[in-house]
Amino acid sequence: MKELAGKTAFVTGAASGIGLGIATAFAQAGVKVMLCDIEEAALSSALEQLKRTNADVDGVLADVSLKDELEAAAKATIDRYGKVHILVNNAGVGGGGSYGTWRDAAWDWTMGVNLRSVIWGIEIFGPLIERHGEGGHIVSTASIAGLISGSSNAYNVSKYGVVALSEGLRVELAPRGIGVSLLCPAFVRTQITNYRRNLPQRFAGALAAPPPTSGPMATAIKMIRERVEQGVDPAYVGELVREGVENNWPYIFTDTEFEPLIEARFDAIKQGFDGIRGRKPKR
Numbered sequence: 465m466k467e468l469a470g471k472t473a474f475v476t477g478a479a480s481g482i483g484l485g486i487a488t489a490f491a492q493a494g495v496k497v498m499l500c501d502i503e504e505a506a507l508s509s510a511l512e513q514l515k516r517t518n519a520d521v522d523g524v525l526a527d528v529s530l531k532d533e534l535e536a537a538a539k540a541t542i543d544r545y546g547k548v549h550i551l552v553n554n555a556g557v558g559g560g561g562s563y564g565t566w567r568d569a570a571w572d573w574t575m576g577v578n579l580r581s582v583i584w585g586i587e588i589f590g591p592l593i594e595r596h597g598e599g600g601h602i603v604s605t606a607s608i609a610g611l612i613s614g615s616s617n618a619y620n621v622s623k624y625g626v627v628a629l630s631e632g633l634r635v636e637l638a639p640r641g642i643g644v645s646l647l648c649p650a651f652v653r654t655q656i657t658n659y660r661r662n663l664p665q666r667f668a669g670a671l672a673a674p675p676p677t678s679g680p681m682a683t684a685i686k687m688i689r690e691r692v693e694q695g696v697d698p699a700y701v702g703e704l705v706r707e708g709v710e711n712n713w714p715y716i717f718t719d720t721e722f723e724p725l726i727e728a729r730f731d732a733i734k735q736g737f738d739g740i741r742g743r744k745p746k747r
C-alpha cells in the first residue's frame with residue numbers, strides 16, 4: 465500500500481502504547497483511523513489527543529477476545545467510514561505464568577486476547593478489505609517472544625501462533641491484494657507490564673496470585689519493568705509500522721538487540737538436521 469492517504473485503518477489496543485503509536489503515525493499520513501480498545505478512559509483521551517491534530521479518527525470500545533464485540537466493532541468501522549483497508553491486530557496482554565503456576569483462566573485470557581482475536585480479526589476484516597477491490601494490509605503484533613521462547617509460556621505460545629498465522633497468510637493473501645506484516649517488538653516503553661489492569665470480570669479471581677515481590681522471580685520481573693521503562697518510543701514504532709505497510713515488509717523489528725538470540729535458535733534447529741544428516745529414513 466504505497467499510498468496511505470485517504471485509506472481507513474482499524475487498530476486494536478489503540479488507546480495506549482504501540483497501538484496509539486501506530487494510530488498516530490497512520491493519522492499523520494492522512495489515514496482515517498478507527499481506534500479500538502477495552503479501556504474507555506484511555507480511549508477517550510487518545511481520541512481527544514489525536515483530534516486536536518485534526519486527524520480523522522474515531523473510537524469503538526470492544527473486548528477483542530469476544531468475537532461478537534469484534535464483529536460489532538467492524539460494523540461500527542464500516543458504518544463510520546464505509547470501507548476499511550488496513551487491519552492492525554495489536555491488542556495484547558502479558559502473563560500466563562511459568563511452569564508450576566499455570567491456571568486455565570490465565571491461558572484462556574492470554575490466548576484469547578493475543579491469538580484468538582487475531583484469528584477473528586482476520587476472519588472478520590479480511591472479506592471487508594477484499595470487497596472494495598482497492599487492496600489492503602494486515603499487521604499483527606507478535607513479539608520477539610514469538611521467535612524465541614522464554615519462561616512466560618502462555619504469552620510465548622500466543623505470540624508464536626501470531627507468527628505462524630501471519631507467515632502462512634502472507635503467501636495466501638498476496639494474490640488477493642492483501643499484504644501481511646508481522647510486528648515483532650523488543651522492549652517498547654508502554655503500559656504492558658501493568659497488563660492486569662485489563663483483566664475482564666469473567667476471569668476475576670481465577671488467575672494465580674500476583675508474582676512474588678522478592679526472590680529470583682521478583683528480580684527478573686523488576687529487570688523487565690526497567691527494560692520496558694527505558695524501551696523504544698512507541699511513536700517511533702508507529703512510524704516503522706507505517707513504513708512497513710507502505711513497503712510490505714514481512715517482519716517489522718524495533719531494534720537489533722535480540723538478533724543474536726534468534727540466530728542461536730536457527731543454529732539449534734540446524735543442529736537438529738545435522739544430527740540426522742546422511743541417514744536413510746526408514747519408510
Ligand SMILES: NC(=O)c1ccc[n+]([C@@H]2O[C@H](COP(=O)([O-])OP(=O)(O)OC[C@H]3O[C@@H](n4cnc5c(N)ncnc54)[C@H](O)[C@@H]3O)[C@@H](O)[C@H]2O)c1
Nearest residue numbers: 477480481482502527528555556607649651652654655656
Ligand atoms: N511493550 C513491549 O515491550 C512489547 C514487546 C513485545 C510485544 N508487545 C506487544 O505489543 C502489543 C501492544 O502492547 P503495548 O506494549 O503497547 O502495551 P499497552 O498495555 O500499553 O497497550 C495494550 C493495549 O491493548 C489494550 N487491550 C488489552 N486487552 C484488550 C482487549 N481484551 N480488548 C481490546 N483491547 C485490549 C489495552 O487497553 C491497551 O490499550 C501487545 O500485543 C504486546 O504483547 C509489546
